Amino acid sequence: MYGDFQIEEITGLGGVKALSPEWDNLFDLCVEATPFQSPRWLVPWCAHLGAGDPYVIALRINGALAGIAPFMLKGDELVFMGTGVSDYLDILMKPGLERAGAFAVIERLAARQELWRRCDLQELKPGSALLSTGLPSGIRSRIMEREPCLYLELPPTIEEFAAMHRVNRRAGSARARARLERSGFLTIETADKARLEGFIDSFFTLHAKRWASLGLPGVLKGPEIMSFHTEAARGLLGSGMLRLYRMRYMGSDMAALYCLFRGKRVYAYLSGFDPALSKLSPGTHILKHAAEDSIRSGARVLDFLRGGEGYKYAWRPKEERNLNMVLERA
Missing domain, CATH: 3.40.630.30 (Gcn5-related N-acetyltransferase (GNAT))
Structure with a gap:
């Protein structure tokens, strides 16, 4: 138990696929989530591009899926599923549980340090709850800006x-x-x-x-x-x-x-x-x-996604920057 959450760990592609129907239902509830967080994007990524071992932290309340942190272990490095081909990544939490879920995920990672040496969590939006959650003892973080993400208000x-x-x-x-x-x-x-x-x-x-x-x-x-x-x-x-x-x-x-x-x-x-x-x-x-x-x-928004190519600026877009959060053992 982590607070009100029961924690389940899922490994292997078969386990990820079995979780997909529940994951899809949770995704439907998370109206602010991007398509890059959908199992319809991430499960194919695991099957075809995920050179590593799937490691998913599922957070449940009274047995129902309330959150999911989809990772891939590449040796002793932990990354989000979808890294490389996805422009926005994050854990997926039922609305209202984002901060509590982020803390539970970080706590679980701290308790499982034998699995990883470094967590490289890329393409987080500035408002991600992971960026503002407190860190347990023994874990330190570095946060870096990534390339611009341009968007046009329609x-x-x-x-x-x-x-x-x-x-x-x-x-x-x-x-x-x-x-x-x-x-x-x-x-x-x-x-x-x-x-x-x-x-x-x-x-x-x-x-x-x-x-x-x-x-x-x-x-x-x-x-x-x-x-x-x-x-x-x-x-x-x-x-x-x-x-x-x-x-x-x-x-x-x-x-x-x-x-x-x-x-x-x-x-x-x-x-x-x-x-x-x-x-x-x-x-x-x-x-x-x-x-x-x-x-x-x-x-109401046309998102040009990552990269500062000239043709994007021709539309006079607004600009944000994603962030990269790196967790390491202190």
């Missing part, structure tokens, strides 16, 4: 968004986009269950083309990362959190944009486009379409 209407866009010179020409759309040769579609596999293939191909034109491999190189995204996309689509867009011009794939959607926030995760059509600003056009589609769906 207006209630597409007309207001269009007015904002007109003064954004680097965001492309509204007239050019209108000409493309009137031509009848430009189409933008959103993946559904029947066509998901084809959309994913287009996304992988366009991402690889765009980065190959720069002499770089991109971040989707290798069968493991592709298998992860394929499995995660199926689960995320089934829960309504995936928005995978494909833009075609004259029957050929032009651009793809992989977005995650939850609550009032849409996350522009990864994209790709055909560099042979770069003069038509495909990346800008498909991002504008995603923003407009999100406004129609009630979103």
Whole structure:
């Protein structure tokens, strides 16, 4: 017992998968949690990218799951599940129990120091309860800033968004986009269950083309990362959190944009486009379409996620920084 919590430790991929239905129900209650904390994202990560041993601390009250701290042990280092491919990470606690849950998790880690030498907890939002919880004796922490996370506040209407866009010179020409759309040769579609596999293939191909034109491999190189995204996309689509867009011009794939959607926030995760059509600003056009589609769906924030790339600043976004919390034995 840790306060009002009963603590359960789950290890192994089989145990993580068995916990998934309860985890999914808890995630539904946590309206501020991001898609990167969903089992539909993290369980595929464990299966395809998690080079280590899953170690999950489950917090229960009267037997019901009230919180979960999903970790991966890599040798003697403990990290969050999803590290590397996820832009926001944290423990998941039933609303109202965040501070108590964070303290219980840290206490449990302190009691299990034989498992780890260092905990490297990346991509915590500034408001994470882990950052402000007290530390038991024998544990010290270091907190460091990470790269910027940029986001754009969306207006209630597409007309207001269009007015904002007109003064954004680097965001492309509204007239050019209108000409493309009137031509009848430009189409933008959103993946559904029947066509998901084809959309994913287009996304992988366009991402690889765009980065190959720069002499770089991109971040989707290798069968493991592709298998992860394929499995995660199926689960995320089934829960309504995936928005995978494909833009075609004259029957050929032009651009793809992989977005995650939850609550009032849409996350522009990864994209790709055909560099042979770069003069038509495909990346800008498909991002504008995603923003407009999100406004129609009630979103109020377009999150560009990690990284300070120039095209993001062209939209005049606001900026926050995630934090990295490192726990070590004192």
